[in-house]
Amino acid sequence: xxxxxxxxxxxxxxxxxxxxVGRPLLPRWELHIAGIxxxxxxxxxxxxxxxDPVRAEVRCNGASAQAAPDGSYRLAVPLAARYTCTxxxxxxxxxxxxxxxxxxxxxxxxxxxxxxxxxxxAPGLPVLSCPPLKLAPGSITGRALxxxxxxxSAGIEVKCGLASAQAPSDGLRATASTTTDASGAFTxxxxxxxxxxxxxxxxxxxxxxxxxxxxxxxxxxxRLALCVRSCPAVRYHGGPVMHTFTAYxxxxxxxxxxxxxxxxxxxxxxxxxxxxxxxxxGGTPYYGLxxxxxxxxxxxxxxxxxGGTYLDxxxxxxxxxxxxxxxxxxxxxxxxxxxxxxxxxxxxxxLKVNSTWHSxxxxxxxxxxxAGVEECAAAKLxxxxxxxxxxxxxxxxxxxxxxxxxxxPTIYAFVPDPASHQNGCVLGSSPNGxxxxxxxxxxxxxxxxxxxxxxxxxxxxxxxxxxxxQRTTGRNEGxxxxxxxxxxxxxxxxxxxxxxxxxxxxxxxxxxxxRAGGCVFA
Numbered sequence: 001x002x003x004x005x006x007x008x009x010x011x012x013x014x015x016x017x018x019x020x021v022g023r024p025l026l027p028r029w030e031l032h033i034a035g036i037x038x039x040x041x042x043x044x045x046x047x048x049x050x051x052d053p054v055r056a057e058v059r060c061n062g063a064s065a066q067a068a069p070d071g072s073y074r075l076a077v078p079l080a081a082r083y084t085c086t087x088x089x090x091x092x093x094x095x096x097x098x099x100x101x102x103x104x105x106x107x108x109x110x111x112x113x114x115x116x117x118x119x120x121x122a123p124g125l126p127v128l129s130c131p132p133l134k135l136a137p138g139s140i141t142g143r144a145l146x147x148x149x150x151x152x153s154a155g156i157e158v159k160c161g162l163a164s165a166q167a168p169s170d171g172l173r174a175t176a177s178t179t180t181d182a183s184g185a186f187t188x189x190x191x192x193x194x195x196x197x198x199x200x201x202x203x204x205x206x207x208x209x210x211x212x213x214x215x216x217x218x219x220x221x222x223r224l225a226l227c228v229r230s231c232p233a234v235r236y237h238g239g240p241v242m243h244t245f246t247a248y249x250x251x252x253x254x255x256x257x258x259x260x261x262x263x264x265x266x267x268x269x270x271x272x273x274x275x276x277x278x279x280x281x282g283g284t285p286y287y288g289l290x291x292x293x294x295x296x297x298x299x300x301x302x303x304x305x306x307g308g309t310y311l312d313x314x315x316x317x318x319x320x321x322x323x324x325x326x327x328x329x330x331x332x333x334x335x336x337x338x339x340x341x342x343x344x345x346x347x348x349x350x351l352k353v354n355s356t357w358h359s360x361x362x363x364x365x366x367x368x369x370x371a372g373v374e375e376c377a378a379a380k381l382x383x384x385x386x387x388x389x390x391x392x393x394x395x396x397x398x399x400x401x402x403x404x405x406x407x408x409p410t411i412y413a414f415v416p417d418p419a420s421h422q423n424g425c426v427l428g429s430s431p432n433g434x435x436x437x438x439x440x441x442x443x444x445x446x447x448x449x450x451x452x453x454x455x456x457x458x459x460x461x462x463x464x465x466x467x468x469x470q471r472t473t474g475r476n477e478g479x480x481x482x483x484x485x486x487x488x489x490x491x492x493x494x495x496x497x498x499x500x501x502x503x504x505x506x507x508x509x510x511x512x513x514x515r516a517g518g519c520v521f522a
């Protein structure tokens with residue numbers, strides 16, 4: 001009989017579990033079924049296999065039993081050609097069903113709560129172990145409204161994301177989107193239970209975010225009021241933001257180059273002060289102003305983690321195909337400048353060398369090159385370059401690259417050495433007694449804040465927060481740092497304007513705040 005049961009295991013068709021612990025002498029006109037029922041826990045963290053006993057009803061061919069508080073159950077079923085067993089506990093848990101062939105063993109154990117994704121027999125035993133009962137899906141319904149309470153319009157995108165969770169494996173959606181009808185109404189169904197951050201955004205740039213909790217088998221109701229007129233200057237365009245922030249610092253300094261070439265310059269201090277900034281900025285009121293910016297997974301968090309630093313003295317400056325597939329030496333001069341593909345290739349090399357580093361939606365790689373190194377944002381002649389006039393040059397930039405449309409983009413920033421770039425890239429003050437490092441820190445903060453609020457920019461569907469009125473063809477100068485690039489407020493006697501964590505002083509530009517309607521430091 002055991003070999004027969006094992007051969008027929010392939011006939012199990014839906015998620016659930018069975019088992020038998022022996023073969024007692026029982027009447028041949030009954031099949032005795034026993035087991036345990038467990039179900040997913042609502043408050044389990046993503047990836048955790050945490051379950052609770054479930055007082056489910058277990059029904060097989062019309063015979064039924066209610067599980068005890070510990071999840072155990074037992075029932076007797078008249079012999080039949082086939083058996084259909086279902087465990088259900090509405091509204092919290094969705095029904096799960098198993099189809100079994102004829103059985104004359106007398107007893108079978110069916111357990112709901114195994115570790116596998118499918119049902120499987122125990123080797124040599126008529127015991128079937130299946131996944132736990134799944135939480136029943138829920139839904140979100142609501143309306144997008146204008147500030148006066150009227151329907152905003154049709155076609156407004158509403159997107160909801162399961163907070164702090166990866167997509168579940170049961171086919172339910174962790175992220176869902178839809179558009180409103182003519183009355184502003186929308187419905188999102190088949191949602192995995194949990195806390196959702198929902199976002200409505202209109203073509204005019206108005207946006208509102210709201211959090212709601214979806215309970216198993218229930219419908220949550222929300223209302224989202226969009227601005228119609230007098231919207232904030234920096235508008236949301238539907239793309240992702242960086243929620244937490246991990247900074248990886250790459251100091252690319254081949255032999256013969258320095259960060260601080262002048263007398264009294266200190267390359268080690270240059271690296272140390274920049275690294276210190278990324279340790280100090282998280283958790284401060286300055287970085288906390290970013291919490292007003294959001295996407296469908298919620299607001300930016302006031303968290304910055306230094307992921308590591310890498311001093312690359314091995315690889316010379318070189319031209320590379322995208323992502324570093326093929327490289328050859330570059331002079332890194334005005335006549336032979338680096339370009340953005342070369343910076344992306346250096347990031348790829350650093351990822352290979354540093355096994356603990358990880359690219360992702362909340363990680364950014366900062367590449368710092370030595371004094372005198374010239375670079376253009378692209379290989380074409382019209383590109384902005386470090387050495388061009390003030391209208392066609394840059395002090396730093398941020399961007400992202402993806403190996404394929406389906407891959408997660410790598411977010412990175414390039415900060416050329418301020419020592420040799422005079423087009424507005426040298427600050428006139430230095431709270432740390434190192435004007436080159438202090439300037440590089442300010443440019444790093446500029447790119448960091450813009451990356452957090454507008455990290456990807458690979459298509460019109462991925463851009464996030466910027467001011468449309470300052471976005472021109474080929475140049476995006478409307479991000480939150482661009483709008484305040486020359487605003488340093490009041491400078492103290494030490495040359496600084498802001499104190500971050502650990503009492504360290506910095507010279508940093510203000511950042512745009514929609515909440516304040518201007519450039520602020522907190």
